[in-house]
Amino acid sequence: MQNFNRVISGFFNLVISPFKTMDPIWSLALFSLIIGIIMLIIFRYTSDQQKIRETKSKIRAYIFELSLFKDEIGIVLSAQKNIFNYNLKYIKYALKPMLFMMIPLVLILIQLESWYGHRPLKPDESAIVSLKLREGGHTLSDITLKAGEGIIVETPPLRIPDQNEIDWRIRARETGDQDLTFNMPGEEIRQKVIVSEKGLVQVSRLASASASGFTDTLLNPALRHLPGDSQVEQIKINYPAKSIEIYKWHVHWLVIVFVLSIVFGFALKGLFRVEI
Amino acid sequence: MMQSSKFGLRSAILFSVYIAVMLVSAGCGQNEAPSHAGPGGTDKKMIIIGFDGMDPNILKNLMAEGKLPNFKKLSESGGFKPLATSIPPQSPVAWSNFITGMNPGGHGIFDFIHRDPERIFPYLSTSRSESASKTVKIGKWVLPLSPGKVSLLRQGKAFWEYLSENGIETTIFRVPANFPTTDDKARQISGMGTPDMQGTYGTYSYYTDEDTDKFENLSGGKVFPVDVFKNRVRGRLPGPINTFRKGTPESRADFTVFIDPENPVAKVSVQDKEIILKEGEWSDWIRINYELLPYMQKAGGIVRFYLKEVRPNFKLYVTPVNIDPSDPALPISTPKDYSGKIAESVGLFYTQGIPEDSKALSELVLEDGEFLDQTNIVFGEEQDMLGYELGRFRSGLLFFYIGRVDQLSHMFWRTMDPKHPAYDSGSKLKLVIENAYIEMDGVLGRVLDSINGDTTVIVLSDHGFAPFYRAFNLNTWLKDNGYAHLTGDSEGEFFQNVDWDRTRAYGVGFNGLYLNLKGREFKGIVGPGDREQLLDEISEKLLSIRDPKNGEQIISRVYKAEEIYSGPYLKDAPDLIVGYNKGYRASWETVLGSFPKEILRDNRQKWSGDHLMEAALVPGILLSNKEIKSENPALSDMAPTVLEEFGIPKQEGMIGESIFKDEKPGNK
Numbered sequence: 001m002q003n004f005n006r007v008i009s010g011f012f013n014l015v016i017s018p019f020k021t022m023d024p025i026w027s028l029a030l031f032s033l034i035i036g037i038i039m040l041i042i043f044r045y046t047s048d049q050q051k052i053r054e055t056k057s058k059i060r061a062y063i064f065e066l067s068l069f070k071d072e073i074g075i076v077l078s079a080q081k082n083i084f085n086y087n088l089k090y091i092k093y094a095l096k097p098m099l100f101m102m103i104p105l106v107l108i109l110i111q112l113e114s115w116y117g118h119r120p121l122k123p124d125e126s127a128i129v130s131l132k133l134r135e136g137g138h139t140l141s142d143i144t145l146k147a148g149e150g151i152i153v154e155t156p157p158l159r160i161p162d163q164n165e166i167d168w169r170i171r172a173r174e175t176g177d178q179d180l181t182f183n184m185p186g187e188e189i190r191q192k193v194i195v196s197e198k199g200l201v202q203v204s205r206l207a208s209a210s211a212s213g214f215t216d217t218l219l220n221p222a223l224r225h226l227p228g229d230s231q232v233e234q235i236k237i238n239y240p241a242k243s244i245e246i247y248k249w250h251v252h253w254l255v256i257v258f259v260l261s262i263v264f265g266f267a268l269k270g271l272f273r274v275e276i
Numbered sequence: 277m278m279q280s281s282k283f284g285l286r287s288a289i290l291f292s293v294y295i296a297v298m299l300v301s302a303g304c305g306q307n308e309a310p311s312h313a314g315p316g317g318t319d320k321k322m323i324i325i326g327f328d329g330m331d332p333n334i335l336k337n338l339m340a341e342g343k344l345p346n347f348k349k350l351s352e353s354g355g356f357k358p359l360a361t362s363i364p365p366q367s368p369v370a371w372s373n374f375i376t377g378m379n380p381g382g383h384g385i386f387d388f389i390h391r392d393p394e395r396i397f398p399y400l401s402t403s404r405s406e407s408a409s410k411t412v413k414i415g416k417w418v419l420p421l422s423p424g425k426v427s428l429l430r431q432g433k434a435f436w437e438y439l440s441e442n443g444i445e446t447t448i449f450r451v452p453a454n455f456p457t458t459d460d461k462a463r464q465i466s467g468m469g470t471p472d473m474q475g476t477y478g479t480y481s482y483y484t485d486e487d488t489d490k491f492e493n494l495s496g497g498k499v500f501p502v503d504v505f506k507n508r509v510r511g512r513l514p515g516p517i518n519t520f521r522k523g524t525p526e527s528r529a530d531f532t533v534f535i536d537p538e539n540p541v542a543k544v545s546v547q548d549k550e551i552i553l554k555e556g557e558w559s560d561w562i563r564i565n566y567e568l569l570p571y572m573q574k575a576g577g578i579v580r581f582y583l584k585e586v587r588p589n590f591k592l593y594v595t596p597v598n599i600d601p602s603d604p605a606l607p608i609s610t611p612k613d614y615s616g617k618i619a620e621s622v623g624l625f626y627t628q629g630i631p632e633d634s635k636a637l638s639e640l641v642l643e644d645g646e647f648l649d650q651t652n653i654v655f656g657e658e659q660d661m662l663g664y665e666l667g668r669f670r671s672g673l674l675f676f677y678i679g680r681v682d683q684l685s686h687m688f689w690r691t692m693d694p695k696h697p698a699y700d701s702g703s704k705l706k707l708v709i710e711n712a713y714i715e716m717d718g719v720l721g722r723v724l725d726s727i728n729g730d731t732t733v734i735v736l737s738d739h740g741f742a743p744f745y746r747a748f749n750l751n752t753w754l755k756d757n758g759y760a761h762l763t764g765d766s767e768g769e770f771f772q773n774v775d776w777d778r779t780r781a782y783g784v785g786f787n788g789l790y791l792n793l794k795g796r797e798f799k800g801i802v803g804p805g806d807r808e809q810l811l812d813e814i815s816e817k818l819l820s821i822r823d824p825k826n827g828e829q830i831i832s833r834v835y836k837a838e839e840i841y842s843g844p845y846l847k848d849a850p851d852l853i854v855g856y857n858k859g860y861r862a863s864w865e866t867v868l869g870s871f872p873k874e875i876l877r878d879n880r881q882k883w884s885g886d887h888l889m890e891a892a893l894v895p896g897i898l899l900s901n902k903e904i905k906s907e908n909p910a911l912s913d914m915a916p917t918v919l920e921e922f923g924i925p926k927q928e929g930m931i932g933e934s935i936f937k938d939e940k941p942g943n944k
Contacts, residue, residue: 128543128550155552156539162506167543169552238550 009202009221012111020200024116024244025256027200032257035108036264037272039101044274047097053275055093058086109254114221116253119242120194120201121172126154128238129193131182133164134210137231138184140166148179151193164233184231191235192224209234318444321731322921323723324675324914326374326451327716328367328468329682329887331740332358332897338713346721347899350735354900360910361739363840363891364787364853367468367682368402368430370738370896370911371452376432377915377930381841383432385453386849387785389867393797396771398784398868400477402453402469403428407519416522417569424519426456426606431845432929435915436462436673444922445672447665452677452738455629456607465601465609465618467677470629472596473516473566473577473605474526478628479596482641483511483533486589496635497596504590509533513546515566515597516575516605527566527575533592540586553583558653561624563600576600578624580653584646593641595650599627622660626653632683638882644705647687655680655715662719666726673918678719684712685741689885693743697878709885724901732921737896738911744886746823747863747879748830749872750783750854757817762871771869777801781814781851784869786862786888788850789814811836811851818854823876830876832857832890843929855890862888898935906935 015034019027062079069075121127131143140159145168147153155169172178172195182189194203204222210233217223226232243250269276335356339348350356362370362380364387372378372385380386390401404427408420430453436446440461448454450467457464472478480497491499502509515527531546540555551559559581566575577597584591599606601615601624608627609615619625631654637647658678665674688708690698720735727733754760761778762768771782776792776799783789791807794800802810815834823830833855841849856862861879865872887894898909906913913932920926920934933939 128552155541155554156536158534158536158539158541158543158552160507160534160543161537167552 005217005221005223008107008111009114012115013202016115016200021198024200024242024253025246028112028116028244028253028256029260031108031112032260033264035105035257035261036268038104038108039261039265040269040272040274040276042101042104043097043276044272046100047275048093049275052090052093055086055090056275059083059090062086109257110219111221112253112257114202114204115200116242116244118203118205118239120196120203120239122197123172123175123195125240126169126171127193127240128167128236129170129180129191130165130167130236130238132233132236133166134231134233135164138187140164143182143184146181146183148181150174150176150178150195151180182232182235187231189226189230189232189235191237193237194239203237203239205236205239207235207237208232318922319671319730320444320922321669321671321727322673322734322918323669323727323731324673324734324736324918325720325723326371326675326677327681327735327737327897328452328677328679329685329739329741330713330716330737330897331685332356332895333740334709334713335897338710343710343714344717346717346724347735350720350724350733350899350901354902355904356897356899357904357906357909358740358895359736359898360908361887361891361894361896362911363835364855365739365887365889365891365894366786367738368453371454371468372430372432373911374736374738374914375430375434375451375453377435377912377927377932378432378843379841379912379931380843380849381837381846382843382929382931383430384845384848385430386853387788389785389788390848391784391790393790396774396776396782396784396797396869398770400469401785402430403455403471405471405475413522418520418522419569420519428454428456428458430454432843433927434458434460434462435918436460436464436675438919438924438927439673439922442922442924445670447669447672447674449661449665449675450677451675452629457610459610463610463614465615466607466627466629468629468679470599470608470627471606472598472628473575474514474597475517476596477630478633478635479514480633480636480641481511481513481594482636483509483592483594484590485509486591491639491641494635494639496633496639497641499641502590504535507535507537509535509590509592511592513564513579513594513597515564515577516568518566518568520569520573527568529564529566533590535586535590542583542586542592544581544583544592551581553581555583555586558582558649561598563624564597575605576603577605582642582646582650584642593636593646595626595633596628598631601625601627618661618664621664622657625657625661630679630683631657632679632687634683634687634883637687644688644703644882648705648708651680651683659719659722662722666723669726673922678716681709681712681716681737682741685709685885686883687885689741689743690882693884696743696745696884698880698882698884731901733901734914734917735897735899736911736914739887739891739896740894741885741887742858742889742894744861744879744884745859746825746830746861747877748856748860749863749866749875749877750789751866751869751871752873753818753821753875754781754783754789755871756875759814760871767865767871767873769865769868769870773871774869780810782869783854783862783866785850786867787854787856789852789854791851793851807851815852818852823860825876828859829857830860831855832893842931855892856888858889858893860889861886900935902936904935905938906933907939909935 016027062082065079143166145153150173152171153168154171158167175195178193178195180191194201202222204220206220208224208226209216210226244253338344362373368385372383376383385401389398391398406425408422408424410421411418436448437460439446446462448464452468455466455470457466482499483502485504488499488501510532512528512530517524518527534543543552549562561578564577578600579597580595582593602619604615632651636642690696691703691705759781761775762773763775764773766773779792780802781791791802792800793802818831818834821830835853837849913935916926916930916932917934
């Protein structure tokens, strides 16, 4: 899974590279175009295009019938029943390609979330760093945190024993990849904290976790894996949420991708000869 | 098919071009360009800085000591004079004089507190909010069929409305008595009078496991007893009244505090936010969402947490839930998105009318140093916002208000006045008020540095300051002198125990005295023909009262409304306006219709300086870089002054004259 993630992340990194210093809307537009095209291709080759075409024709015909015989209540009701039935059929024919689309779509969206969901800390911005221990390992009071020069640890440790959790508040001082070092008996873990003023950077709130978590690995492409014998279950850095600004409105990236990929899909369906 | 394909390709290209154009526009979207000359085409520039409560005597002394170089520079360039305040010298009244150029008879604001003569019930004078008039009830839910309403009760046209009509760019920053902001083209954000999300002037929340018996008769906040269990504290943060529920309960947001077993540090977890605070630390602003109608209606506010103590006792203070300026639930700015633009530039900020939480200090929830820290947060925000406004100011008028001197003078007079009953000779805070003046000198310096030679700068305050040594219970005095009668022995509040069939006069607000007049009050007994004689009689007696402690006159002047007010709202004025001598003021209890046992008591509270006295004793300040020609300038002169600076004549109803105009005999 880790290698798979590495390949996919590498691809996304490559695509995003030219856009890293530009407004994120550009790269999101490109990904929306790619998603739109991928969805069209999948739809074309996994759906029964002929049946979809026929079904849509039928629906159009019954709508025409509705307008022709709007004074004939019997015909109107029958046409409405037929429109409803053919709509159900259309959904049935669209279901299979939808299922095929889901897998690549989820993988793409997970990647995009790691680029556009959160952003690095800015200088002078603070965040909570949480470390969770595995059951039966060290005690929380054994753990200390040291920060490199670009980070300040602002608070003493806040320990929550019944959750095996220990938290600190850190504050970024300088841009760059800053170091945190967690020390505990027999183990030292280094954790990178990304501090950046602008530009697209892949960050994950779940920064490090033990290798066993498949779901965590899948959902957090930027996740760093801890050694198998580590007593630490996970390390989280509470990076701030990122929002994209369009015309002074703050919009979630998913909304932009959703809208633009639909727009691109419909715009290009003729070019790809796809009946949607 | 071929044709269809060609059409598809063409539409795809067109679509792509369209999307690209949209993206370019979005990607290149910049912040609003700074304003240049307004549509009126004027390049005239004027900046007015309003320092609430700045006193001419203190200012003069500190200038003489060389501690206020910028004030000195300004006074040398155009002049420094005392500025006659309003009668009574209360901020909402005084700033309404400033805004309209009228006296209270013209703008209708006579006191912080007015009363409804139909019920003799006190209410806040500057704004009113009304729920939806038509609703439908479904189970436990109440759905509105018409919108609710918030209205500004200040009457009279604001001077900036005339400026807007003449196309002059105007920004009015937090002037009191302007909530909701007026509906015109001037950029405005509301100030004093703006409520918090609970509809009050600021209700803090305090969570503690210490003995809460000492917190009684709280008026500025709520104390919630909590238990620390397994190093956790659970609390509920009260929010706005939920008018969508039957019985209009208070909405709440749950939070949990995790405390470290040894270290003085805690984590507050509220909704999807987490913050870690050390003991003695304030959090940044946190957005809280209150769900009023599931999935349909939410109300958002902002709070700051202050972790006062972790152990031996847990003590957590939470600010009043302020209206979120980035998504305001009530009309705090014009245009509506103006508050959001400020927040975007400088971050979230206090929006409640008086952000300094003096009640939390008075009620011993915050200590002196903690209150100062809180006011420093407010001042920091004000400085950021001043920087934002100065940065975008190109022409027209900028008015900017700062209430710091007023609030610190109220709360720390006791630290510098050995005659004050609450004076502590060992206090380390003796210079708080002086330092506030020095800070304002810094603010002024920043303004002066930002302007060029053709900008007119005016610095003014709405009133000065004086000590508040002794509190006078006006209603008790009226009772003891046979003008008011009670149905029982209790002190009561909101006039609940008053025998209106026998009461001839009552006091409401800080300086108002009303007769129980036939045809006006709901159970009036004083006939119109007896009014004059009764007013004369009461006035004479009030002026003759002496303090048994030192023989001093307590009330130095009493005005009849018709002697000092003019305009359409004279009918709503108190019959008498009581002007207290320096050192005296109406008690907190009497202003809301309570009848404490004693007539006078020492003021041992933290709220130790005041100005709710005879207006002539507490004038404000006026400085300008342009020669002040008026001999006796007054607040009501400011509106005509501003208009004339922009070439607009004085408007009907305005009683003053431009301060830059040569005074002719009989002008004032």
